[in-house]
Amino acid sequence: MKRRGILVALAALLVLWQAAAMILNQPILPSPVEVAAAFWQGLRHGLLLHFAASLWRVVAGIVVSVLLAVPAGLVMGQSENVNRIFSPVLYLIYPIPKVVFVPIVILLLGIGDLAKITLIFLILFFQILVLVRDAAVGISPQLLLSLRSLGAGRKALFRFVYLPASVPAILTALRQSIGTAVAVLYITELFATRYGLGYYIYYQGSTLLNYPAMYAGVVAMSLLGLGLYFGVDGLEKRLLHPA
Amino acid sequence: MINIDRLTFGYVPSKPIFEDFSWQVSRGETWSVLGASGCGKTTLLYLLAGLLHPTGGILSVDGHPLLRPRPQTGLILQDYGLLPWATVRENALLGLRLRDFYGPDGTHVPKDVLKVDAAVVDDWLHRLKIDKVAQQYPGQISGGQRQRTAIARTLSLQPDLLLMDEPFSSLDAVISEDLQDLTLSLCREKGITLITITHSIEEAAVLGEKVLLLGKAPNSATIVIENSESAQAGYRYSPAYLATVKTLRERLGEA
Helix, strand or coil: CCHHHHHHHHHHHHHHHHHHHHHHCCCCCCCHHHHHHHHHHHHHCCHHHHHHHHHHHHHHHHHHHHHHHHHHHHHHHHCHHHHHHHHHHHHHHCCCCHHHHHHHHHHHHCCCHHHHHHHHHHHHHHHHHHHHHHHHHCCCHHHHHHHHHCCCCHHHHHHHHHHHHHHHHHHHHHHHHHHHHHHHHHHHCCCCCCCCHHHHHHHHHHHCCCHHHHHHHHHHHHHHHHHHHHHHHHHHHHHCCCC | CEEEEEEEECCCCCCCCEEEEEEEECCCCEEEEECCCCCCHHHHHHHHHCCCCCCEEEEEECCEECCCCCCCEEEECCCCCCCCCCCHHHHHHHHHHHHHHHCCCCCCCCCCCCCCCHHHHHHHHHHCCCHHHCCCCHHHCCHHHHHHHHHHHHHCCCCCEEEEECCCCCCCHHHHHHHHHHHHHHHHHHCCEEEEEECCHHHHHHHCCEEEECCCCCECCCEEEECHHHHCCCHHHCHHHHHHHHHHHHHHHHC
8 A cells, every 4th residue: 555545545534524524513523623632632641541551452362362373273274183173163153243242251251451352352363263274274285295205294394384374364364353353442441441442432422521532532543453454564564575 | 226015005995006016216217107197106106205105015215114204305296386485595495494493313304414505505596597586486487497496495405316296297398398308417417316207108208217107096017118218318309219109108008
């Protein structure tokens, strides 16, 4: 994506927003200028802390998901037997919208960070697992035979074939599911917490009726999602070559 | 070099592909294995590579029963077996990286392996005329260049036995003949024993001083066609070549 294209799109969105605010002329839709001021104000009064709390939850969720889903996906992809046993389970669980587990996870794990990270984990884990497994299954048998004939055992195949082959799958899974993960994060932060952007948005909007500040929270949450998305993009550019 | 004695193998025990099959290959010979699809050519090659194991009989290479891939054996397959995310040079270096990964443990890497350095790989890239594409990825180069990369990777490990499965069948005629000649001259220069699996009668005639014919499974008889004149220069254009092609065609029909 060209940087210029993004800037033009951003400008167009801001113009549309400004126009909508002027036409509607209600407190519920403040203009971008008001929101920018509220954002700046918020930064000096703890918005950054809320941002950090949310960021930590998402990143922790991502890290735990990658650490558990990649080995599991590789094992499933390498062993026909393991895949045969677990594939039906995965087939059933994969399409369930994980957001339905919010009440259950909160009941079981409480209202702390653990529940929030677990929910993000639930969303990302299955996405990464499926894509990494498929990447491992898709490795050409001739490639594996060639490497085995060069002397590669299980360990070397893992290091030189399976692990590098799973990197694009991990990045694709992250790109696909970061939006959902942030959305679920928002929902979990509505309940009984005092930190996080979800809490900030809800508190400013519903309790204080401070709409510009509420939008500042929305902007911060968008920046969080965008930042993660750009992060994955950057990783992809560094780790993968264009071919 | 290779001794197969009363070997039996089948993916399903009730339907053996080889039954009481015997075959001997001496060091430095070049062999073609010719047969129709499904006759067990590739199975034989995987057995020789130690990727499959006989269900009965003896298969030994260099006097040792073959229990796993032997580090001094090179294997080149039709689809090259290159890592798509690694450059030509990285792919060619892979064998050496594997040796570094394990160290000379006698299982994955020969115990007495000489320290081979990257310069050897660069020499091969140069000799095989792929040094100009060394920084490109397999998806960006031609089929012939990919096969050269696979050859560079294998020869960098200084094998004494080279096994090839339909190595040139997906290449243009000219490139394929070029690579046949190159492979033969390199194997003769280094004293490498060469076994090529092919379904092409012409390729079998060019690449094998001896040709092993395989028929319908189960294979029990060892049908060998002598083709010693193939070592002479210009063989491809000689009457001897045409005679061999004719013989092979006739015998293949009977087998």
